[in-house]
Amino acid sequence: GQNIDQPTEMTATEGAIVQINCTYQTSGFNGLFWYQQHAGEAPTFLSYNVLDGLEEKGRFSSFLSRSKGYSYLLLKELQMKDSASYLCAPNTGGFKTIFGAGTRLFVKA
Amino acid sequence: NAGVMQNPRHLVRRRGQEARLRCSPVKGHSHVYWYRQLPEEGLKFMVYLQKENIIDESGMPKERFSAEFPKEGPSILRIQQVVRGDSAAYFCASSPGTGRAADTEAFFGQGTRLTVV
Numbered sequence: 001g002q003n004i005d006q007p008t009e010m011t012a013t014e015g016a017i018v019q020i021n022c023t024y025q026t027s028g029f030n031g032l033f034w035y036q037q038h039a040g041e042a043p044t045f046l047s048y049n050v051l052d053g054l055e056e057k058g059r060f061s062s063f064l065s066r067s068k069g070y071s072y073l074l075l076k077e078l079q080m081k082d083s084a085s086y087l088c089a090p091n092t093g094g095f096k097t098i099f100g101a102g103t104r105l106f107v108k109a
Numbered sequence: 110n111a112g113v114m115q116n117p118r119h120l121v122r123r124r125g126q127e128a129r130l131r132c133s134p135v136k137g138h139s140h141v142y143w144y145r146q147l148p149e150e151g152l153k154f155m156v157y158l159q160k161e162n163i164i165d166e167s168g169m170p171k172e173r174f175s176a177e178f179p180k181e182g183p184s185i186l187r188i189q190q191v192v193r194g195d196s197a198a199y200f201c202a203s204s205p206g207t208g209r210a211a212d213t214e215a216f217f218g219q220g221t222r223l224t225v226v
Contacts (some may be wrong), residue, residue, distance in 0.1 A: 033214070033215075042220055
């Protein structure tokens, strides 16, 4: 079966750092996406990890451990506009990506 | 440089009517995916299509739902005899499908919000 776990909600302060964790169990695995979705809008691509380790892209970094079925998204220097849902999405092969329920991040002043 | 275009953005249907949701992928993309998102929930995979072929429809209800991606024209998600539980946002995504890992990135449309009254 397929299972993706991530916290439902998180709250952090503007300027701080927040880490959103994701564990997954899938029948196949090619890599893992993180998407950002603002309320009422389409998801937008943030990162894609294929190999173990940390990939940094500006204020956002994403980590993957394939053996542990674990990933996290790290957001630095939080801004109010970062308030959104963050979707952990393993690609299970054959160009098929499945999505977790998402973590709603609230950034407060 | 048009992205994925979905229409209509909002659709209201009475119970028992048919809903037709259209998706035009990014130009050059041959893979189309449909997802459903209920309020406060994540995206649920429904179906994955390539031109004229359904590759994976494991997430699509067996009855009342169908999808196509013809050689010419947009992909269509069709819901017959809609019920209140079909009310959701339906997102379409496309990808190039070249075989490279990075090209599995899906570009999403703005979604169609279906309301069944």
